[in-house]
């Protein structure tokens with residue numbers, strides 16, 4: 001069976017996902033696309049045999065030829081499309097964020113819970129990265145004891161002009177927030193944000209880098225150094241300190257070269273290079289699950305929890321003090337995942 005998906009928003013990541021859905025993965029075809037920029041949608045559809053172009057996301061969702069929906073438009077538009085997908089009873093893969101506010105995420109959670117089944121998957125692709133998975137296997141396997149601390153770094157080489165200072169938390173650090181919840185099967189209890197010396201490369205009004213401290217309910221503390229002007233490459237670091245040892249992400253890309261008394265290797269250029277395989281595995285897993293009548297991957301609850309933690313982080317950045325995370329009760333629908 002071939003799953004016919006419709007893609008809402010064919011910008012940077014929308015086009016990258018269309019490439020993988022069309023040329024890399026199996027059991028799927030892109031049957032429909034839309035974008036606020038309809039010319040862009042038509043241009044993208046021209047390379048997709050038989051794909052239709054819809055004037056709006058709502059039209060695409062209503063198309064009987066679309067079995068499942070991929071939302072890759074700009075974050076503030078996600079809520080409306082995810083709710084429309086749920087109302088149509090279709091499976092939805094939504095790029096992060098699920099929605100940009102706690103209230104909007106909560107409305108999605110309510111709508112999904114009312115259907116009694118999971119229809120929403122959120123694109124936190126690091127959960128599918130081989131290295132993070134190996135790290136989680138060690139942490140949960142208990143071979144080096146109970147986890148105490150995680151050190152993480154999220155270094156972007158640079159960011160485009162539309163990137164605002166808030167996005168260091170709700171666009172970059174949001175991935176580390178999801179990793180922390182997933183790594184330790186735990187919720188975040190409080191967030192503190194420290195502001196080190198500002199990089200001379202930071203734009204006006206940016207606190208860059210940030211040190212984001214996530215206190216997990218278990219007592220584990222995760223420190224995330226988030227910077228968006230690292231210059232040298234896209235550098236993702238992680239080390240979990242346990243009672244009897246440590247586990248860390250290895251250097252990611254290519255071979256280690258030794259020569260002339262030195263050793264070195266390649267630093268990925270950007271997130272697409274670093275996580276290309278994670279995105280592939282994430283989508284193939286979702287496609288296979290949807291074809292089998294279900295879904296897979298981070299849930300609407302995970303999207304809700306990440307957005308709440310981001311909002312708390314922004315509050316902590318503004319206040320300069322530790323801010324507790326307050327979440328609604330987790331509905332039964334999400335208690336098994």
Ligand code: NAP
Pocket residue numbers: 008009010011012013014034035036037040057072073074075077095096097123124125171271
């Ligand atoms: P982008 O290049 O700006 O693409 C967004 C596309 O959606 C643009 O073509 C935009 O058109 C279009 N759009 C805006 N409003 C729309 C609407 N109401 N209906 C339909 N289309 C609409 O942004 P992007 O970088 O691809 O990011 C898209 C989403 O993916 C964001 O939520 C982002 O956070 C997420 N993302 C996730 C990752 C990850 O690591 N998982 C990485 C990158 C991006 P205009 O350009 O005309 O506004």
